[in-house]
Amino acid sequence: NPAMLKCVMNGSQVKVFGKAIQALSRVSDELWLDPSEKGLALRSMNSSRSAYGCVLFSPVFFQHYQWSTSMKMNDNDRAFNLNCKLGMKSILPIFRCLTSLERNVEKCKIFTSSDECKIVIQFFCRHGIKRTHNVCFQESQPLQVIFEKNMCTNTLMIQPRLLAEAIVLFTSSQEEVTLAVTPLNFCLKSSSEDSMDLTNSVYSEMSFGPDEFDFFQIGLDTEITFCFKELKGMLTFSEAIHVPISIHFDFPGKPMALSVDDMLLEANFILATLADDPSRASSPQSLCLSQTRKRSDMIRSNSKADKSGTSQTPECISRKSAPKRLYPREAATKNSAGENCGSPQRKKASGDNIFEVPESIVSDTEEGPGSPYLRKFSCMFFGAVSSDQQEHFNRPLDSLAIASDSD
Amino acid sequence: MKFRAKIVDAACLNQFTRVSNMIAKLAKTCTLRISPNKLNFILSDKLASGGVSMWCELEQENFFSEFQMEGVSAENNEIYLELTSENLSRALKTTQNARSLKIKLTNKHFPCLTISVELLSVSSSSRIVTHDIPITIIPRRLWKDLQEPSVPDSDVSIYLPVLKTMRSVVEKMKNISSHLIIEANLNGDLNLKIETELVCITTHFKDLGNPPLASENTSQNRNPEEMAEVHIDIKKLLQFLAGQQVNPTKAICNIVNNRIVHFDLLHEDVSLQYFIPALS
DSSP, X not given: OOOEEEEEEOHHHHHHHHHHHHHHHTTOSEEEEEEETTEEEEEEEOTTSOEEEEEEEOGGGSSEEEEEOEEOOSTTOOEEOOOEEEEHHHHGGGGOSHHHHHHHEEEEEEEEETTTTEEEEEEEEGGGOEEEEEEEOEEOOOOBOOOOGGGOSEEEEEOHHXXXXXXXXXXXXXXXXXXXXXXXXXXXXXXHHHHTTOTTSOEEEEEEOGGGSSXXXXXXXXXXXXXXXXXXXXXXXXXXXXXXXXXXXXXXXXXXXXXXXXXXXXXXXXXXXXXXXTTSOOOOOOOOTHHHHHHHHHHHHHHHHHHTSSOOSOEEEEOOOOOOOOOOTHHHHHOSGGGGGOOHHHHHHTTOOOOOOHHHHHHOGGGTTOOHHHHHHHHHHHHHHHHHTHHHHHSTTOOOOBOOTTO | OEEEEXXXXXXXXXXXXXXXXHHHHHOSEEEEEEOSSEEEEEEOOTTTTTTOEEEEEEEGGGTOSEEEEEOSSSSSOOEEEEEEHHHHHHHGGGGGGEEEEEEEEEEESEEEEEEEEEEEOTTSOEEEEEEEEEOEEOOGXXXXXXXXXXXXXXXXXXXXXXXXXXXXXXXXXXXXXXXXEEEEOTTSOEEEEEEOSSOEEEEEEOOOOOOOOSOHHHHHTSOTTOOEEEEEEHHHHHHHHHTOXXXXXXXXXXXXXXXXXXXXXXXXXXXXXXXXXXXX
């Protein structure tokens, strides 16, 4: 049996799906379609491995969602996922004119089977018109990124429109933008890398007060510089689906996450940030266990913010904690609760989405209210997973990708 | 040298933004002259602009609630600086919900015009936006080339038709010919003509009216039907017209036969003079 995917959407779902593809097209020219029991993930990674985007549509987003892995007999008896890589140039034009698609499309069917190496997108439109697109794909195992966004010291959540007003300031010629935060202030400004050389470029800065944010927690005063293009992409998507955008980050050099989360989908962009001058001592102090408790507190309050949906009451938890470091290696071995999750390598092979959103641990109904103890352990586990990659994150603009088994 | 000014009135801010948008459309780079009572946007680089010059003037007290300047010296109490016009208009783009605007001459690694806007955001907290626009200070020895151009003794002076109409006409003509003839008489007639080998197109504007004559002598002997004309580069005319987003309060065209056409506009309290020379 080949691996397969079949999903059905209505007009307004197509619009959101199309918007997700448009957002991911800002990251790179290639798109992976990666179905799993968690839903359909659309993934994209740029060639310099400095930006990764993933939009995960939960099965309940679709009118109908069906998928299966292939059962190929080989040494390990492993199930193979649909390893479907598409060119953005092929798929983007299909999802153009989204407003008219939303109006005219009654049903959209996307289906594929890996033995045919193509996906079929059918639009059943008004007046009995049916439009079919066959797009060939390349068999390629999706690259995934492990990033523990809830382990970040700094987390912000803001209505996209407010941030979009700031984006207007910056010209499209400016590639990078710098975000500077303190517990009392948020500032978006032109990257100072450029302005020294080009005496004709305008330096712009926009400051926001914490009360403009739905959630504002700064544990580390910092300035990070990242690519503007991807921020615009995520912002446009977030505005289109009317969901606030979250920003998770720590110190320069460590990747940051831009995310948008609602009941039906979850989008994450993981971006590399410019590292500080390496000669500067930027290594944070080691983390003591007591901070673990604070971490779970943050997650709990974070999830509260999410659960209340569009909570207008800003949560200004500002605290100057010692700069955190990713968990020490020893934690990995002590972990027993994390057994189900298995080692990172094995996880990838089983095709699970290793890009776990920590909120799901807390808000996952199967776990019930969940003991704080269990939560702490899960956090530690994910910290441990990340710590394996610690060297990656500390190196400037390094590759974010953890290549999958087959590479 | 010092300069700091502040605008707190929303209408003044909008008008100032409109002026900067207009300047950005008329000149890529221009000179800003700051004097105790006025601000001028000047384009006088005859070589670079192909002979076009521009003089825009506004009275500072019509805009600024606070205005302090200290020129190069006591005898020369003025500041001349050069900037990229688009940088200023883009910096003012965020002023829709502005509570106040401050402009300052600063030196941050290099001389800048710093624009600070205090915005009132939806959540009723205020936001500060700052733009540092790089500028070049123009030395005193070059000031003589940047003085107000003298208004030539024109052969014909006429009120312009609605600029939007003129613009759409010239826009279409641009595809057919690269140069255009603008002609007018003292009888309120203005024509825009293009001539090629294959075709000749003229748009006639009638009953425009002529402003009262400055000197009685020069035009007493002139036949009111007689046209004064200038051959000009059509792109330059189009650029001028594109800069006028709003119809001006007053718009006069002065033609010196075969020499130059001079547009004299008034946008509420901002005056604009634009000179397009004849093609040689």
